[in-house]
Structures are given as C-alpha cells and as structure tokens.
Amino acid sequence: MRPHVTVNCAMTADGKIAGKARKQVRISSPEDLERVKRLRADNDAILVGINTVIADDPNLTVKGLDPAKNPLRVILDSLGRTPPQARVLDRAARTLIATCDECEAIWPNVEVVRCGKEKVDLRKLLGLLADRGVRRLMVEGGGETIWSFFEADLVDTYLVFVGSEIIGGRTAPSPVDGEGFEDDAMIRLELLDAVRLGNGTLLKYEVLRDAAH
Numbered sequence: 001m002r003p004h005v006t007v008n009c010a011m012t013a014d015g016k017i018a019g020k021a022r023k024q025v026r027i028s029s030p031e032d033l034e035r036v037k038r039l040r041a042d043n044d045a046i047l048v049g050i051n052t053v054i055a056d057d058p059n060l061t062v063k064g065l066d067p068a069k070n071p072l073r074v075i076l077d078s079l080g081r082t083p084p085q086a087r088v089l090d091r092a093a094r095t096l097i098a099t100c101d102e103c104e105a106i107w108p109n110v111e112v113v114r115c116g117k118e119k120v121d122l123r124k125l126l127g128l129l130a131d132r133g134v135r136r137l138m139v140e141g142g143g144e145t146i147w148s149f150f151e152a153d154l155v156d157t158y159l160v161f162v163g164s165e166i167i168g169g170r171t172a173p174s175p176v177d178g179e180g181f182e183d184d185a186m187i188r189l190e191l192l193d194a195v196r197l198g199n200g201t202l203l204k205y206e207v208l209r210d211a212a213h
C-alpha cells in the first residue's frame with residue numbers, strides 16, 4: 001500500500017508561497033512553525049523538490065525535538081542538481097535522492113533511487129518508499145512538486161497555513177503551480193478544520209476522490 005500523503009505549505013493572504021524572487025519568505029507564525037515541526041516528527045518521510053533545496057536550503061529536521069524523530073528526507077532531483085553543501089545532505093537525518101533512470105550523480109551518505117524518464121515517477125517512488133517502511137509522507141513543496149502530487153492523484157490531506165501578508169507578483173509561486181487542471185477536472189476538497197494559529201489560519205482539507213476528475 002502506498003504511504004498516506006499529506007501536503008503542507010504556508011501561503012500569504014494573497015495565495016503566494018514565496019515572492020517573485022522565489023526565495024524563502026517567513027509566512028508561518030511561530031505557532032505554525034511549532035506545528036510543522038511536530039507534523040514532521042509524525043511522518044516517516046518529508047519530500048521537497050530540488051528547486052526548494054536550491055532556493056531555501058532547508059534542513060528538513062525536527063530541531064528541538066528528539067533527533068530520533070527526524071524523518072527520512074526525500075528530494076525530487078531528476079538531473080542530479082542537489083549541491084554537495086546542501087543542508088539536506090548533513091548527517092542530522094537520513095536522506096534519499098530520487099532521480100531519473102539516466103542520471104549518474106551520486107552523493108556521499110545518501111541513498112539514490114532512479115525512477116522515471118524526464119521527471120521522477122511519483123507512483124514508483126511511493127512504492128519504493130513503502131518498501132522502506134514509509135507509511136506517512138509529508139510533501140512540503142514547492143508549487144511544481146505539489147502540483148505533480150495532485151496531478152497524479154496522490155494527495156490525501158492538504159494543510160495550508162494562510163498568513164497575514166500580501167506579497168503580490170504575477171510570477172510568484174503558489175501552493176499548486178504546474179499546468180493546472182481544466183475547470184471541470186479540478187480537485188474537490190472537504191474542509192475538515194480551520195484553526196487560528198497566531199496571526200494566521202491553518203486550513204485542513206481532505207481530498208474527495210469520488211468527486212475529483
């Protein structure tokens with residue numbers, strides 16, 4: 001069985017996950033940052049796309065909690081662009097880089113799996129993760145990665161923190177970028193919860209499979 005997939009991201013009040021320079025901006029409130037840390041600890045693996053690694057250089061750990069709770073870090077990187085000095089390659093937690101069949105890149109202390117031709121094949125990757133004991137996967141972004149999970153119908157829970165900022169910009173990324181669905185094929189969600197966390201709101205949705213597509 002594939003892992004349960006939770007998408008988690010933070011967007012501004014105008015629906016952007018970063019500014020037009022595509023660099024990390026602080027959107028989450030301190031309360032939300034704490035929640036994200038606990039959510040990471042509750043998942044077996046956290047996944048991001050390579051553009052997020054390059055733009056934000058996240059460490060994807062549960063700093064301040066028991067280091068044994070650090071989930072496996074998973075990077076989608078078809079062309080082997082993960083920089084050798086990236087924080088996700090430090091020894092704080094295990095890391096798996098998912099790349100394409102033709103990519104020959106290797107990194108020290110990292111498991112590399114090759115699945116897919118031009119992009120990483122997400123369904124195959126989830127199978128490989130399940131084989132490694134991953135039951136719960138958290139997808140943290142960015143917009144292209146989240147789109148691919150929705151497009152492949154692989155999202156179960158969607159969590160979005162809505163901060164209290166406006167950043168604007170036609171080209172600033174949003175939680176779900178990619179090509180987008182045709183109007184009649186959009187994904188339908190059920191709102192499960194809305195909770196104020198400091199100066200923002202956490203929205204929790206379940207993906208409605210029967211109504212989608």
Ligand SMILES: NC(=O)c1ccc[n+]([C@@H]2O[C@H](COP(=O)([O-])OP(=O)(O)OC[C@H]3O[C@@H](n4cnc5c(N)ncnc54)[C@H](OP(=O)(O)O)[C@@H]3O)[C@@H](O)[C@H]2O)c1
Nearest residue numbers: 009010017018022049051052078120141142143144145148
């Ligand atoms: N606010 C938030 O919650 C949050 C969280 C995370 C990121 N961000 C922001 O998001 C932005 C980066 O997002 P992004 O959309 O540009 O990129 P991204 O989702 O981080 O990475 C996308 C890249 O991953 C690789 N990839 C490989 N297989 C893929 C697949 N099956 N599906 C999708 N991608 C695949 C592709 O590059 P290759 O072809 O080279 O492999 C693709 O271009 C940054 O500005 C960052 O700050 C915000």
